[in-house]
Amino acid sequence: MDEFERHGIGVVSGRDACARALRSPALTSDPGGGSPSALLRDGDGHTRVRAVLREIIAGLEPVPASVRASIEDVVAGLGTSFDLVHDFARPVAGVVTSAVLGVDLDDGFLDRLEATTANLDVLGGGDRAGQAAAFRLAVQLSRTPAGPGGLTALREAHAAGRLDEDELMINAVVLAHAAYENSLNFLACAGLELATSGPRTVRELVTAICPARYVVRFGPDGPVAISLADGLPFGLGRHACPGSGVAVAEGEIAVTALAKVLDGGCRVGEVRWKTHPIFHGLASAHVVVSEKQG
Numbered sequence: 001m002d003e004f005e006r007h008g009i010g011v012v013s014g015r016d017a018c019a020r021a022l023r024s025p026a027l028t029s030d031p032g033g034g035s036p037s038a039l040l041r042d043g044d045g046h047t048r049v050r051a052v053l054r055e056i057i058a059g060l061e062p063v064p065a066s067v068r069a070s071i072e073d074v075v076a077g078l079g080t081s082f083d084l085v086h087d088f089a090r091p092v093a094g095v096v097t098s099a100v101l102g103v104d105l106d107d108g109f110l111d112r113l114e115a116t117t118a119n120l121d122v123l124g125g126g127d128r129a130g131q132a133a134a135f136r137l138a139v140q141l142s143r144t145p146a147g148p149g150g151l152t153a154l155r156e157a158h159a160a161g162r163l164d165e166d167e168l169m170i171n172a173v174v175l176a177h178a179a180y181e182n183s184l185n186f187l188a189c190a191g192l193e194l195a196t197s198g199p200r201t202v203r204e205l206v207t208a209i210c211p212a213r214y215v216v217r218f219g220p221d222g223p224v225a226i227s228l229a230d231g232l233p234f235g236l237g238r239h240a241c242p243g244s245g246v247a248v249a250e251g252e253i254a255v256t257a258l259a260k261v262l263d264g265g266c267r268v269g270e271v272r273w274k275t276h277p278i279f280h281g282l283a284s285a286h287v288v289v290s291e292k293q294g
């Protein structure tokens with residue numbers, strides 16, 4: 001029995017059925033309780049908050065030269081023995097998340113982002129550690145001085161009456177988590193694919209890896225988990241990922257740079273996977289680059 005069945009959650013699979021479910025007006029992202037998070041609501045409130053998030057993300061399209069350079073610096077600093085999660089995916093996803101928010105992010109912040117579990121409390125009714133981490137991040141961000149970027153844009157949207165106080169607090173964390181978690185998992189898995197099977201395009205990789213395996217929706221018969229593994233890695237419909245262009249561009253920069261590091265061959269040591277029911281990713285994977293011949 002899988003995690004969903006254990007919690008009485010039905011699963012929708014198969015590309016067509018999933019596409020229909022994601023577009024269905026009968027299924028909502030809102031579990032009830034009036035969350036201000038863009039991810040956990042529908043209707044006018046969702047449209048309004050999503051428009052603000054979308055404007056922020058557009059600031060990274062195309063990816064600014066400074067962000068490209070920072071990603072390439074991370075890969076240039078890898079050396080010949082490194083962990084794909086800790087040394088590659090985490091700092092690259094951190095660079096982009098920091099650029100999205102317009103705030104420097106330290107390791108403690110990234111640790112808390114990884115402990116935050118977005119819309120997962122439907123599995124069992126309360127991920128307290130995840131909720132506590134999200135709350136602490138919201139408070140931390142509310143006190144953080146910000147330069148140009150997403151956090152300042154959220155504050156300006158609040159000042160202009162486009163977001164209320166709760167929406168400002170929560171969606172700063174939603175944006176950070178959305179920009180970070182799936183990219184972290186995608187980049188590490190893409191690095192492993194590169195190390196073990198050779199080059200593929202980022203579009204192919206993201207579809208094959210599908211770092212967000214399911215999204216949860218609520219219908220007349222209770223919650224359902226909709227699979228994204230049949231070719232819908234960025235979802236579909238009202239909540240479809242507004243950061244997919246940034247995610248693909250970030251992946252292209254990072255994967256191209258990593259491919260050069262690995263082009264003389266490498267050895268992959270112990271690989272450990274996360275065990276999350278929704279977010280698919282590596283916990284660690286150690287790579288040793290082969291010495292160049294001649």
Ligand code: HEM
Nearest residue numbers: 038039178179182183186212215234235239241243246247
């Ligand atoms: C490989 C990387 C990524 C993957 C696979 C991914 C996947 C997804 C998926 C499947 C959703 C839909 C959730 C739902 O329907 O409930 C989503 C939502 C979202 N993503 Fe991404 N994402 C990625 C990277 C990013 C990045 C880099 C950003 C920001 C720059 C971002 C921002 C968002 C936001 C703000 C939402 C919420 C949209 C809404 O609820 O209307 N994502 N993402």
